[in-house]
Amino acid sequence: MHDHDxxxxxxxxxxxxxxxxxAELTKPDRIVWCDGSESEQRRLQALGEAEGWLRALNPKKLxxxxxxxxxxxxxxxxxxxxxxxTPTKEEAGPTNNWMAPDQAYxxxxxxxxxxMAGRTMYVVPYLMGPPGSPLxxxxxxxxxxxxxxxxxxxxxxxxxxxxxxxxxxxxFNRGLHSMSDLSAERRFICHFPQxxxxxxxxxxxxxxxxxxxxxxxxRIGSYLARxxxxxxxxxLILGAESPEGETxxxxxxxxxxxxxxxxxxxxPPERYNGWKIWTVGDDxxxxxxxxxxxxxxxxxxxxxxGVAPGTxxxxxxxxxxxxxxxxxxxxxxxxxxxxxxxxxxxxxPPENLTDWQGRPWKKGSPDKAAHPNxxxxxxxxNNPFLSPFVNEPRGVPISAIIFGGRRxxxxxxxxxxxxxxxxxxxxxxxxxxxxxAATGQVGIVRRDPMAMLPFCGYNMGDYFAHWLRMQxxxxxxxxxxxxxxxxxxxxxxxLWPGYGENMRVLKWVIDRARGRATRRxxxxxxxxxxxxxxxxxxxxxPEQVEHxxxxxxxEWRAELESAGTFFETLAPRLPKALEMxxxxxxxxxx
Ligand code: GTP
Ligand code: SPV
Ligand code: MN
Numbered sequence: 400m401h402d403h404d405x406x407x408x409x410x411x412x413x414x415x416x417x418x419x420x421x422a423e424l425t426k427p428d429r430i431v432w433c434d435g436s437e438s439e440q441r442r443l444q445a446l447g448e449a450e451g452w453l454r455a456l457n458p459k460k461l462x463x464x465x466x467x468x469x470x471x472x473x474x475x476x477x478x479x480x481x482x483x484x485t486p487t488k489e490e491a492g493p494t495n496n497w498m499a500p501d502q503a504y505x506x507x508x509x510x511x512x513x514x515m516a517g518r519t520m521y522v523v524p525y526l527m528g529p530p531g532s533p534l535x536x537x538x539x540x541x542x543x544x545x546x547x548x549x550x551x552x553x554x555x556x557x558x559x560x561x562x563x564x565x566x567x568x569x570x571f572n573r574g575l576h577s578m579s580d581l582s583a584e585r586r587f588i589c590h591f592p593q594x595x596x597x598x599x600x601x602x603x604x605x606x607x608x609x610x611x612x613x614x615x616x617x618r619i620g621s622y623l624a625r626x627x628x629x630x631x632x633x634x635l636i637l638g639a640e641s642p643e644g645e646t647x648x649x650x651x652x653x654x655x656x657x658x659x660x661x662x663x664x665x666x667p668p669e670r671y672n673g674w675k676i677w678t679v680g681d682d683x684x685x686x687x688x689x690x691x692x693x694x695x696x697x698x699x700x701x702x703x704x705g706v707a708p709g710t711x712x713x714x715x716x717x718x719x720x721x722x723x724x725x726x727x728x729x730x731x732x733x734x735x736x737x738x739x740x741x742x743x744x745x746x747x748p749p750e751n752l753t754d755w756q757g758r759p760w761k762k763g764s765p766d767k768a769a770h771p772n773x774x775x776x777x778x779x780x781n782n783p784f785l786s787p788f789v790n791e792p793r794g795v796p797i798s799a800i801i802f803g804g805r806r807x808x809x810x811x812x813x814x815x816x817x818x819x820x821x822x823x824x825x826x827x828x829x830x831x832x833x834x835x836a837a838t839g840q841v842g843i844v845r846r847d848p849m850a851m852l853p854f855c856g857y858n859m860g861d862y863f864a865h866w867l868r869m870q871x872x873x874x875x876x877x878x879x880x881x882x883x884x885x886x887x888x889x890x891x892x893x894l895w896p897g898y899g900e901n902m903r904v905l906k907w908v909i910d911r912a913r914g915r916a917t918r919r920x921x922x923x924x925x926x927x928x929x930x931x932x933x934x935x936x937x938x939x940x941p942e943q944v945e946h947x948x949x950x951x952x953x954e955w956r957a958e959l960e961s962a963g964t965f966f967e968t969l970a971p972r973l974p975k976a977l978e979m980x981x982x983x984x985x986x987x988x989x
Contacts (some may be wrong), residue, residue: 408432409524409562413569414539418522421541421575426513427520433548435558443545452546456728457737463725466733467546469604470581471756474730475772476606476613476655476837478853481588483618485857492858493968494848503589507598510585514577514600518543524562524571525555527611527685527699532792534629534685534697536620537565538572540610547576547608549727553702553776555611572596572619574610578603590614592622592856605704605729605774616683616699618856624685625857625865628872633850634684635663636696638786638795639909642673647909650684650696650877651801652826652850655836656772658803658884658897660705664717664784667902670936674902677786678717678779679795681705686797692874697794700779706836707731707773709743714898718775720783727776730755732768741769771835799912802849803882804831809954810883812895812947813904815911815918815925819870822879824980825924827863828962829881846965860972867974878912881924886947894947896939903932921950922987952988959985 409415409432422430433439444465447453456464483491484503491497498506521542528535538561540551551557565571573596579585586601597614599607606613620631634650641647653659663681667674680698689695703721707728710718722728732740732752740748748768754760755770779785788795802825804810810830816822826849833843837853846852848859855862870876882904884897907927910916918925926948929941937944962981966973 411562411565411567414565414571417573418541422520424508425511425515425520425543425575425577427515427518427543429519430522431519432522433524433558435552440549440552443549446545447549454733455737456733456739460738461723461726464728466728466731466739468755468757469730472583473581473602473604474770474838475604475835476853477583477586477588477602478837478839480586481853482590483856484589484591485593490857492860492972494852494855494859498589500591500593503591503598507587507589507600510579510587510600511575511577511598514579515543519545521545521548523548523551523557524565525551525557525611526561526564527555527616528697529790529792530556530560530564532697532794534687534699534794535564535792536572536615536699537561537570538574538611538615540574540576542576542608544576544578544603544608546603550609550704550776551611553727553778554609554700554704556701572610572615574615575599576608576610588614590618590856592619595619609704612683612700612704613854616685617851617854620685620699620856621851621854621862622856625861628869629685629687630869632684632686633682633854634800635659635681636679636684636698636795636797637663637665638677638679638788639905640675640677646677647798647912648679648696648795649799649801649905649908650686650797651803651882652829653803654805654829654831654834654847654850655853656706656834657805657831657850660703660718661715661898662901664715664721664782665902665905666716666899668899668936670933671902671906675784676902677784678782679786679789686794688869688872689793689796694797694873694877695794696797697791698789702776702778703782704774704776707741707775708769708771710741711744714743717782717784721781722775722777724781725778726781728773729776730770730773732760741773742767742771797877799880799908800877801880801882801908802826802829803884804829804847805834805885806830806832806844806883807885807887809951809958810881810886811926811950812883812886812944813907813926814881814921814923814950816879816881817924819876819879820867820976820980821924823863823866824977824984825879825881826866827977828965828981830958830961832885846962858972860969860974863977864972864974867976880908888943888946894939894943896937900937903934903937906933907931922952922989923950923955923984926950955988956985959988
């Protein structure tokens, strides 16, 4: 049954035995070992076109680009169908869905039985992290979806490089994915941290099925990180280089569809002539303490799976350049001449489009042409400002961490913590309005600790304890901040222009981290005085900036109460230091 039609051949008996066992269960007609080569990619693209789920785009406008559509019932992560299968429910904790491992294996085994009959099983070896990095991890994903293979080839380092890192060993993540019948009733994303195993079935979308990303790099990753003393976080990593050539690295956790890709690819406004923002990563950071006592971060990924709507040459020109070639689009609208379109690309859509569901769409139609969670999958090497250190095995040293949410009220543009414990409190109580990145209601404020609510692979209380404990390992802990680009005025308009103008806030963060800028104290932390921010050339009044920075006592009393309610759900594993921090802030508010 083994059909080694490409170059990746392994003698690793652990891999061979496991692939054999999974093939016996899922019963594919054929097994293809993927090598990540261009010829393999071309074969799968041709297959997609022949099967009708993939469309080649205009090679003059978008060379090497394709558009895919997913099943309309399958357009986002499914948090209610995502399970952490630890031996005890307590280990998964109150913020995760839990199933006992035996029960989950049995339930999914029945669904996988024969699920690949008539299909091809692709064996996808991949590496997360720079080759040779102490943090790099090998995964193998078995999937019956050529769409997944095409995405994995962009998002991870795929093929021989992974097999080389693995050698003869058993140290690889075992990922099994089948689209099955794409029915939401038979859709499950199950994680078995003790077995370094992921079983995903019934979906063919993004974070549900690209198993290296959220499943391995965050859920399994965070579980391992706690055991081994490092961090696996839902964070972008950027390097800000000054005109004098000083580069400061910043990591930032914003919840899904809250601005990580945009911040990581920031283009400084004219006022910041000579500044360069280098992208190390746009979604995930793996961080460890270096021998020098600093925090060092790598991006485990190899590409960007970014939100399309809202992306344009004004908001994110680097992203636009990044997705101009060799990019796989999902659920965007396509014009008759093979160009892409989405809401927020420009105000002038073509007269006619094919919408994200494949239906004809006319300009002026009230329906969205692109799905709000439509995405691009693009190789990071397309990014004109890709950090030259992105493949550095030890990573880059982090000077500041920002936790940011999407909040119409309450949370100031930027707030610096008093100390590490307060910073961890800020992250732990991060609130944000829900977005289209997950199925469910959009625009509801929920607690999304460290932007990890959907991604923490164990008990959230233990996760907070891990964050607190790591301070003891860090001789030079990064300074921790909280941000909010999304505060609105009384008429519902954003108070802060955001995007490139966030450079002005970033500059203050960098200067604070390096002990250079001044600040003003509030009961809840430090904020910049207006004079601490460079506002020259900004199309916003000082009053608006004051409003964006405001700390309102009544709003914050409610915010602290809400954090207290959240903490109650985490008892008894919530570290006492965090509840004490909350009491302290309440007392400070007076
Ligand atoms: P995931 O990939 O889901 O983890 O999301 P992300 O955090 O990378 O989000 P992304 O940068 O793709 O931004 C999501 C949405 O927020 C897009 O529609 C952006 O246009 C919008 N956005 C990003 N930055 C800003 C900002 O500074 N201000 C405002 N108002 N909107 C922003
Ligand atoms: C997110 O939802 O945070 C994403 C997209 O980055 S997905 O890969 O679908 O999880
Ligand atoms: Mn994300």
